[in-house]
Every structure is written in C-alpha cells, then in structure tokens.
Amino acid sequence: MRAWLTGRFSFRGADAEPVQAIPAPALLWLIASFGLLLIPQWDRLPWWLIAACVVLSAWRWLAQRGRVKLPGRLLRGGVMFALIGVYVATVQGRFTVDTAASFFVLAVGLKWLETRSNRDFYVLFFIQVYLAAVNFLFKQEIAWALLTFVAIGCLMVGLQVLNAPDVPESQSAGWKRLGGMVLKTVPVVILLFVFFPRMAPLWSVPLVSGQARSGISDTMRPGDISNLAQSSERAFRVTFGDQPPPYPERYWRGLILDYLDGETWRQREADGFRRPARVNNDGGVGPLQSREYDILMEPTDQRWAFSLENSVAVSDNVQATPERLFRFNRPADSPVRYRLEQRSDEVGASDVLNAADERRYLQLPATGNPRARALAQHLAGDLAPVELVGELLRRFRQEAYFYTLRPPAMPEDGIDALLFDEKRGFCAHYAGAATFVFRAAGIPARVVVGYQGGDAGAGGEYLIVRQYDAHAWVEVWLEGRGWVRVDPTAAIAPSRIESGLREAVAEEGSFLENDLTSPQRYGDIAILQWASLQMDRINYQWQRWVVGYQGQSQMDLMSRLPGGWGLRDFGYATAGVIGAALLIAGLVSAVSARRGVRRDAFGRVVDSWHRLCAKTGVPVRSGETPLALAERLSEAHPEVAATARVFAHAVNSHYYTTLAPEGSVYDVRRLSRLLNRMKRQLRRSRKSTFRNPEND
C-alpha cells in the first residue's frame, strides 16, 4: 500500500503539466465512445489489446487532469514498438479481417498518447467513425447496432464540446441539439436507405475470419456433437408459409458423412475449392407460398444450407446436390437467408443405385468392431433389408440402451463397445453404429448430420433452431423405396425426437449444464423465457428487414410500385431524395431567415403598435421617432395619450440605452401590457362614441 502511494507520488512529477489544448469533457466523450466501440469487439480482440487500450486511454485522461505527463518521443516510440511487437507475435503472419480489425484498434490506442491538438482530436474522430463501420461487419444484432449508434452520438457531442467548450450546459445542450438534428434528418436517411441502389460489390473482399464458428462440423467422432449440445446459440430461424411440420418431422438435413475412416465419419468428397468471395444474401422475396419456408441462417463459414426432406430450391442462392442437400456458392460468412419449398412427393428419387454409389455407401474399414460385423452377418442371413432395419431398431428399443450427454469413453472398437458393453451414448454414436451395422449387412447406408427440432419463437411466427438441436441419423437405401430415414435415437429416446433435448435428458439434468447464462437453460422461468423470445423476435425482424435489406429485397419492394424500377431508377430516386432534402432545407432556412432577422419579440410588439396607429387614423411616417408618433396619436385620441407616451419612452429606452440582457424579457412584457391598455382605452372610447349618437 505504502509502496503504491510513494510510487504514485513519484509518478506525479513536478513537470507534469495538464495537457489542456483539448477541453476535458470533449476528451471524455471521445474516450467514452472508444470504450463503447470496443465492447462489440470484445470476443475477437486479444485480451492484451483491450488491456492496452484501457491503459493508454486512461493515461491520456490522467495527463489531461495533470496527474501524469504524456510520454516524450522516446517513451512513445518504446510503447509503440512494444505493442506492435506483441501484435506481430500474436498474429504470426495470418491475415484475416480479425487481425486487420485488431491492428486498427491498436492504432487508435496508440494515438491516444499523441492527442494534443484539435487536429489529433479529429483524427481520432475519423478513425472511430470507421471503427463503428468495422463493428457492423461483425455484429449486426439490434443491441450492438444501438450501442454503436450511441457511440457515434458520443463522438458528435464531443465535437460540439470541442468547438464551444465554455458554453454553459454544453453537454446536455449538445445531446439535445444532436437529437433534434437526427430527428430532422431521419426521413431523408430512411428514404436514402430504401432508395439508394444496392449495387453489386465493386471488388470482391472476403470476410475471412480466423475465428472458429460454433456449429456442426464435417467430421464426426464419438463425443463431437455432445459438445454442441451444451450451446444454446442460434443455428437458424425458419418461417413457414403455413403451419410448420410437427416436431418429430423437423429433420433439418445439413450434410452427409459417407466415409468411415477408422472411428471417424467424414465426407468422401469435401466441398471443393472455396473461392474467397461473399455469400449471396439474396434469399428471395415476396410472401411465402403455402409449402415454402424461409431460413435465416447464422454464419457458419461453410457452404452447406439446412433443409427439410424433399425440398427444392426457391431462391437463387442455394443449389441442390445429388444427395438432395443444398449448398451456397460461397461459405456463409455472414447471416444468410434462403428459401426452399417442401414437396409432398419424393424429390429426385431414383429406382437404382449405380455401382459407384453402391460401393461408396457400403464402404467400411478393413478391420475393427468384429462383434458388430458378426451381428450384421447374423441378421443379414435371416432377414430381408427392410426386416433387418426393423430388427435393429427393435433391438435398440427393447434392450437397455440409454441416451445420455455424458457417455463413457470408448477408445477401442467404439461401435462394439457401444452396442454390446456400455449401451450408453448420444445420437451420433448410435447413428454411426447403426450405419456400420447396415453396411456390414450389405445395405447401403449413410450418416446424415444436421438439426432435429426447433422451438416456436415469440408469437409462434417462426421456429428457432439452436445448436443443442444438432442431431445425427441414418439413411438407408431400400430397393424400390430409395433412401429412407432411420433414426436410432427415436427408438432409444423418443422424447428427444418428439419434444427435444431438454425432455430427453431431463432426468440426467445435463441440459446446458455448462451454460449458466443461457435463458434456454431456465426454461421453467416463464418471464425469462418470454423476454428472451421477444428479444429474439425483434432481432429476427431487424435481421430480415434492415440488415438483410439487399438488392433483391429492394427490387421486390419496388416491383410493387407502378412501373418496373431498375437500378438506374434507384439512382434517380436517390438523387431526387438528396436534391429535395437540400431544397427543403434551403427553403426552410430562407423563410426562417426572412422572418427572424429583426422580428424579435420586442420588434413584433412595436409593429403591432404601428398597425394599431394606422388603424386609428395615424399612419406612421417614415423616419418618425416613437415619441413623435405618440404625440400625434395623443392628438388624435387624447384618451390614450398617457399610455402612448409611456410606451414610446419604453421603446426609446430599449433601443437607445444599453440594458442588462435579462431586462429585455421584462421590457417585452411591459410593452405588450401597455399596448393592450391602449387597445382597451381605444375600444372603450369608440363604444362611448357609438353610444352617444344613440342617446341623442
């Protein structure tokens, strides 16, 4: 404690002068916005960088207060080299958007140490505005967007304080002024947002992220999917044209694992070369037809799209594969929306499996799992394929197999261990084991990975499918029927398929056991659940209508207007909006300028006095002083003489003597009182003159 104190005092050198060129409140707003802009980046910035930014901006603030000195050139250079060194060591030559963004943040942090003049303030302002734009690349949820806009507000208030630091209450007046300006400009902003032509990218910039996304992966080892089961992050949201299918039918196929490599299932042909480019986000427009459904998928950095069985593509951005899966042209590096239609009849069903495919779906490693192979041989000897499938499912249902999120480790011959010894596993284990048995029995089979289930969002308008809905099941080829879904999990734990993971592992209590912050964990607290769903709904609409407002949706919106609108028309519309806005602003300012030049409150009262004089037969002569006018008015109407003279004196003393500023309001009130008295006196005298002839 003592050491800290002495350290502090020696730190506070005698020559530590406050750096005063920038007004302190302005600097504070700048630091505040920097802090706010860092929050959305917290999960992609290295921790040391955030710490460095906090220290550097605190250093600048203490220098402002005169507690410490801003570093000299040498120390500054040292700090810069040290931080850049750490940065280079952390990055290790990988260039991704993440590393670029953290370099950007590092640059802002270092700039704090040499922020001395207004010019530096503006440099930081510009960098931070762009930092806000960078934030939008990564975080597009409504809460993050609001936070970023608040940060921009802080910046704009900071600028106002910088430009007029000593105005009383400059902070609150600054927010008020900014709010007024935003309110006035919001219509133009909305029109621009709607009409500005959404062009194709000028050049292709991949949004390559070094960060691992959560989501299913294209390899499946026992235990993999149970990690996902601990995550309540959203995988995708679905809106249906009519009622969603019943819960047990909500099988979202993602990809097919057809190659067993030892213990690991993987794809024989991984997705081909991925050209670095952005995923096409034009997910179709217009109201959904009755069997159509619309999926808004969270970024996966993979090309696969999830679909119900027997679907066909409606939007252009997904393509069907021979396995009846769907793929994007580019990895989904940002939220992407697409549209499919579920057919009632089977799609792409063929009666024969060609020889290459048969070999592919019968592939097994040469050795391993002898007991499972023996079981398959035994079953295949007696039963036809359809009966064999039924028999295996019956075996799963009747024998003591358990569905658990805490399976024991099964390192050697895992399938044998699962089927005959442990009998405890997760969907992936059972799917892998069943596929193994089918293949060993000569039935073409494959593992399908995706999601199963999906809970209704707020208002039941759409389904939310979360990572814990990840699932794996089996498809087998049956002569005459084509590919048929077989889900061993449905046989072992029907509740998993009928009402989801929460019910399936209710006894075990392992549902989201490691994720204490997830609202889904507390499904029994109704208000929490409700709030979480409402939040999700707002975000869903935000994603669909604001974030996802792209070229296609713009075209769609406009196609409902009379006359087909092209990109060029949008250009004209934008120019028109800007022109009209400028014109209106100009007109408003012209009109207000004409009205507001001299016509202050005082002048208005004097004007109405002049009008009163003219009305009563004493028109104002040019160059006449108030006193002279009052005299002439008194001659014409002796009853107002005294009031008129007092009035004229008040006018004179207002215009020709210097008064305290607060006197003016009082003056105006007094003047209008006098004017009203004159009017009353004139009216009374007029009445009496009218009455007099009657009396005669």
Place this chain on the structure above:
Amino acid sequence: MSISLKARWRRWINRRIPRSDSQVLSQKNIFILPTAAGVVFGFLLLIMLITAINYQNSLIYLLTFLLGALFVGAMHQTHRNLSGLTVDVVRAGEGQAGEDISFTLRVTAGKDAGLGLDLSVEDSSVAGVHVPSSESREVVVPVPSAYRGYLRPDRIRIETRFPFGLLKAWTWLRPVSSGVAFPRPIPAPDTNSTVMDGQELLASSPVSGQDTADLRPWREGDMSQRVMWKRFARSGQMIVADWQGEQGSPHWLDFNAFPGVDAETRLSYLAWMVLDRVQKNAKFGLALPGDAIEPDAGALHGERCLRALATWGEQPPRDADGQPFGTRQLQDHPVVGGSV
C-alpha cells in the same frame, strides 16, 4: 492572373457587403464552406459507402447515410448560428501605432443563439464568443496598427465552426468608423517653442550665465547656436546649453520646434511630450501647422492633442475599398504607373 482574380474577388465581396457600422447577417452576406476536417469527413463517408457496397452491409449504409445527413444538417446549423445576428461597431478604439487597437463590437443574437463565434482582423482574433438567443454581448477585437493616422480595418471577419467543426460559416463586417492610431512617442529633445506667448515673454527676462543653463549632450535636432563650441574645441564633446531664458513658451508644444527633423518624427516627439506633460499634469497647448489647440491640462486635453497629432495631414478614410492597417500606405507608396 491570381492577383487580378483576388482583386476581382475582393471587389465582388465589397459590392456584396457594403461598408456599414451595423450589419444584420443573412443569406446575402454569409459564406459557408467545409473546413479541412469537413473535406476529410466527406472522403471518409465515401470510403464507408464503398465498404458498405463491397460488404453489402446494410448497417454501414445506414451509418453512412446518417452521418451524411448530419453533415447536411450541420450545414444548416452552422449557417443558422450566424444568420440573424446583428453586429454593430460600438466604439472604434484609439491607441498607439504599432500596437493593437481595440474595436468594441456588439453582437446581438436574434431567434437563434450564436455559439462559438470567432471575430478576427488579420491575424488577431477573439475566439469562443457565445451569444444566447435574443441577448447581446460586447466583444473587444484588437486591430493591429502599423502607422499613425486613421485606422479602419478593411474587414472584420466573424466566423463560426459550431457545432461539429466540419463546416465554417463566415461573414465580414466592413466598418465605416475608424479608430485612431496615435504617433508612437519618441523622447523629444528639449526645444524652444517658436510660438511666443506675449505674457510669458514679459514675465521671464533673459538671464545669462552658466548657472541657469542646463548642460547636456547634443542630440539630434538641437540648434547649432546652442552648442558650446568653445567647450567642443577644448574637449571634443558637443555640449548644449539650455538657456531657460532663451526658450519660447514651454507651455506650447510646437511642431516647428524641431528643425531638420521629418514630420513623422516631429509628431512622435510631440506625442511623447504630450504624454509627458499629461503625466506631470502641466498646462500646455499644441501648435501644428494649420491647427492649434489652446493650452489646457488633463487627460482629455491630452487625448485631444494626441488625436490631432495622429490625424494631422490625414483625411478620414472615405474610400469603399480601404486598405488594411489604415490609410497611410497609399500616401507613402504612391501607385507606380498609375495615371494621376
């Protein structure tokens, strides 16, 4: 070319803003342009728009449009910050040539407040003037002066960059009234006035003898009759004897008392003497060719004398296109090649 352009620009401004001691700021006389920061901001918006297009990011579009609209709103706000203000010259100041002379202006706000105003003449400026709506503030603007004479700044610039500093709106006040720059005082040699005051002459009879003479080294402007040549022959030093009795009236400060000295220096000597007499609270008069101020005492009298010195031989500026630093330049540097 650039000079003629500049001259044309100046003429255009001068036509647009006639000389007046009072000016109501409106669209007619307010100019508005982006500052350097505003230009950079424009480029930044362009870069952000390109980012939005390339990443097809709606929120960046939104941010860009919002900031762009705020920029236009700021244009309006900055303009309104000046528009409706009334600027009056309350007092054109007086002071010594070579120093800053204070002009007092009154800025009165109309319906809208005028915040963050910056009033400047040439290089000297007053920053951070705030006038709340329908109030007024007096601002003292220092105007640099170079020569004695009438001082009328060609333009007083009233500028504001409020609220964001991305745009600047400005106007000029071209005052009619001129201040006065007094001659810079230079310690004068003691001299006689050539003006003889009859009574003074009678009262002081000439006295001879060294007792009553002040001896002092020669200074420029001393008459050769007063140099003690004998002493010079002896010692080589030029010593001057100030014979009290020989002097004209010390109550008269006389332009003609400094033979062989140019007019400006004489005026500087006289200015010094005036200040000296005022300080000693002596009674004195000022005699200038074509002008005379009767003997009197006091600060007001002193100021009157200084004013007379400052404006001796000068005409009050009448031309519409005044020169910076007052009126003397034209006379000191006649236009070369100009047909007279």
